[in-house]
Amino acid sequence: MSVSLVFQYGEQGWTDANEAEYQILSCLQWKTENLHSLEIATRQKFAILSKGQLEQSMVDLVERAHSLGALSPVNLIVAEVDQIFLFLGSGVASTTIATVESLWNKAVNVNKDEPWAIRLASVDELANVDSDLDFWPDAQEILQSHELGLSEFTTTVEELLAYSPPMEPSLSVDDGAEFSKPDVLRDLCIHALMSHGVRKGEILSMTVREYHSLVRGDFPTIKSGSENKPVPVEISAQTANLLSEHIANMKFTEDQYLFPSSRDASRHIAFHNLFHVYASWREEQINKVLENFYVMQKLGHAPQQDIDVSRLIKERMGHQALEALQCFVETSAGYVKPGQQQGPDGSSNAGSGTSIK
Known part of the structure; x- marks a missing residue:
């Protein structure tokens, strides 16, 4: 299973022509078809x-x-x-094609293990020209049945916030080679539990038996930000798969620590090691939060009083990012706090603006 922190996965299907598999993806886009910069982000939808x-x-x-x-x-x-065939939109100018080919070849050459040759064609050619290439009827079918390309955002703020990278780990047990290193899988499991709101102290001392109890919903855990009230934690299928792989790889018994010390398996992982794993997770979550607000601003949705910023941050990763978000929003180009006035040079004069709390 492939994953991405850039693209949203849409419809996955098979063509009628040759039962070929395809995937529809979408992403935020700041370029036109002819590679000119956009002041306001748009949505791009494409198929593979x-x-x-x-x-x-x-x-x-x-x-x-x-x-x-x-x-x-x-x-x-x-x-x-x-080889990779790229079918370009009908509005792409002939003067753009050489640049597109050069940039894609640059992307290919980053990894020498991928000997792909880049081939370019137009969707107009796909629609109007017959070819003896095996994939041609499948590509034609996809083009006819899906609206692909660039389109303006018409979403509400809430819908836009959902247009963000997943909180789940960026790898799954299907990614194989990455899990030859037990520490990689261990860190992903810790990140996954943190994303579900399980606190560091509980992760530190959790046994395999307690984890299984957590999955069943009868482990009295206290989620981060829940005001010390025990609440059930719903473990996602992806997280459960990661933990199952981790437990199987380590050949754990029920009474062993879920994350033992590498030096002494009878002890749990040292707190400073867990904190290092936590710090990398926290930085990743803050970046996602800040990226969301950058996107909101590019779309003309700078935080206003009707957007509960505190709720958003708590949902994303907890209380810790509020200070970072405050700094980011106030220093972002073009953002004016409520109660401020923007000068002719783009600077802001302080007023009685409301701070994010």
Whole structure:
């Protein structure tokens, strides 16, 4: 199973022509089809047609292309064994094509283990020209049945906030090679439990038996931010899969610590080691929160009084990010706090603005 912190996964299906598998994805986009910068973000929707399940290496490549600003002209990607066909939107100018090809080749060359050749074509060619390429009828079917390309946001703020990277770990047990290192899987499991609101102290001392009790809903845990009141924690399927893999790899018994010390398995992981894992998770969550607010501002939705910022932060990762968010919002270009006036040079004059609490 492939995962992404950049793209949202939409419909997954199979074509009628050859029963080829495809995936619809979407993302935020700040470029036009001809690679010009946009002042307000838009949504890009595109499809990847692959032989079999969509590979993580392909998703990683498309993420790199997106980071280079080369994804916006692309409506459909066809992944072959040794080549990638990019079908560009009908509005892409001929003068843009060479730049698109150069940027995608740059994205491919980052990883020498991916010997893909880049091939470019237009969706107009796909719609109006017949070809003996095996994937051609499948690509035509996808193009006819889905609206792909750039579109303006018409969402509410709440819907926009849902358009963000998942809180779940960025890897799953299906990613194989990454789990050859037990510490990698251990850290992912800790991150997953933290994302569900389980506190550091409880993670530190939790046994395998207590974890299984937590999954059943009868372990008296106290979620972060719940005012010391025991509440049930609902463990997601992805988190459960990660923990099951971790327990099986380590050959744990029910009475062993879920996260033991690497030096002495009869003791739990040292607090300073757990805190290091926590710090990396916390930084990741803060970045997601700040990214959301940056997106909101780009879309003209700077935080106003009708948006409960505190609730948003607590839902995302707890109380700790409020100070970081306060600093980010107040220093972001173009943001004016309520009660302030913006000068002709873009500076803000202090007024009786309401701070985020």
